[in-house]
Amino acid sequence: MAKTLSFGIMHLGIAFSVTYALTGSIAISGAVTFIEPAVNTVAHYFFDRYWEQRERRKAAQADAPADAGRDSGMAMAAAQ
Numbered sequence: 001m002a003k004t005l006s007f008g009i010m011h012l013g014i015a016f017s018v019t020y021a022l023t024g025s026i027a028i029s030g031a032v033t034f035i036e037p038a039v040n041t042v043a044h045y046f047f048d049r050y051w052e053q054r055e056r057r058k059a060a061q062a063d064a065p066a067d068a069g070r071d072s073g074m075a076m077a078a079a080q
Contacts, residue, residue: 011037 012033020029 015036016029016033019032020026023029
């Protein structure tokens, strides 16, 4: 937990420093320093949801051809 907390503080310091170097404004730097992580957190939540759905679709597609082949083979055997 200490490593995560120290990384978070470092991230905020870097964000503030870079934004201040680019804009020269303490107000803008402060806003970007705290708004960016909040927006990034929300975006990460939706990205995770998308990624999980994508993985489920890939898994379903990987299973589908095997199931379809078995079903058609049984139907052909029953027809003979």
